[in-house]
Amino acid sequence: MADHAVVWERNRKGTAGFGVILPPEVLDxxxxxVPRLADAVSPHLARWEKTCVSxxxxxWMTATPPMAAIARSTLNRLLWRECDAQGVVLREREAPKxxxxxxxxxxxxxxxxxxxxxxxxGFVTTVEEIGPPYAWLGTAQSxxxxxxxxxxxxxxxxxxxxxxxxxxxxxxLVEGRRARTPTDLTALFGLPVRPDPARDNSVWRRFRERTVRSWSRGNIVLVGDSAHTVHYSIGSGTHLAFEDAVVLVESLAAAGSLHRALSLYEETRRPVVEQFQGLGRISAEWFSRVDDVFDLPLSRFAAGLLTRGGRFGRVGGTSTPP
Ligand SMILES: Cc1cc2nc3c(=O)[nH]c(=O)nc-3n(C[C@H](O)[C@H](O)[C@H](O)COP(=O)(O)OP(=O)(O)OC[C@H]3O[C@@H](n4cnc5c(N)ncnc54)[C@H](O)[C@@H]3O)c2cc1C
Structure with a gap:
């Protein structure tokens, strides 16, 4: 048996992507x-405390709770640096079965x-498509x-x-009934929109919500998106993946056997994840039905958008005409 941690990653360089929202809870x-990782991540965060609905x-602008995002490529680079520092063995190739x-x-x-x-x-997985068709793009505009x-x-x-x-x-991230090119979208939104050359995210698709009946079998345990996905409109997948990893480590330290530790991990995490998946489905549904509310007064449209799935308790904002 091995006495060290080994990571197989088949695509270390290919995970450029764009940015990912990291709520303050992740930094906490x-x-x-892993305080050294928190110190490394913190200066790279773009932070905001208001939300604009256009x-x-x-x-229409309103103050909202503090939020932050980081480039996926930067987050990956910092995670790899931490792995190196911790003596993790990296195998840059397809993992064995x-x-x-x-x-x-x-x-x-x-x-x-x-x-x-x-x-x-042998894991029993279910995948359901939810929310409207979307494409994951970037903009060069600040x-x-x-x-x-x-x-x-x-x-x-x-x-x-x-x-x-x-x-x-x-x-x-853009949603709509029909696929549109980045050039069309640039004209439609008045922002320079570009695909990611390293990924096929610019392909229009619907979000695949994944659930797995049991998260462990024998000595195999699932964490992050392999165990569950949550609709992107609530920006929580990375947060949940980090939390899974932390709770797994804590469960291994607390329980007397591997079997008990993996049960404790799932007992602790599943209710939290299911709550986020429920919020994600409500949020996805709101965006699927946006045409029904599009003509409401802007303040009501914006309030519905920001409170979907109970995101924020109360919102009040100010409008600026076009
Ligand atoms: C459109 C969209 C927007 C999102 N926005 C946000 C957001 O703003 N905030 C947020 O928190 N979350 C967001 N998410 C969710 C987030 O991307 C995921 O929840 C998160 O990346 C999950 O991390 P993970 O490590 O479980 O999986 P991944 O990030 O998918 O990592 C899996 C890794 O495994 C490697 N791999 C896979 N198979 C093999 C193999 N056989 N051998 C070797 N390596 C392999 C892959 O190369 C990859 O690096 C979004 C998701 C989508 C679809």
């Missing part, structure tokens, strides 16, 4: 568990994302805060969730 969690270029790993290692932590191979080891942009078209409303993740770049 890192500060408590509908047909008319803007789960059953082979299970017979060679004490514990196999399966963290291979939403397209996980877990079903090949945004100063989280901005929802809604524009009416002959095909109904196109809605973008845009936020800064550095001084000069932002994530631009």
């Amino acid at each position: 969690l890192l500060r408590r568990t 509908r047909n270029r008319e803007r 789960l059953p082979a790993l299970a017979s060679s290692y004490d514990l196999v932590v399966c963290a291979d994302g939403a397209g996980s191979q877990a079903h090949q080891a 945004l100063d805060t989280l901005t929802f942009l809604a524009e009416s078209t002959v095909d109904g409303c196109y809605m973008a969730h845009a936020y800064p993740f550095s001084d000069s770049a932002g994530t631009f």
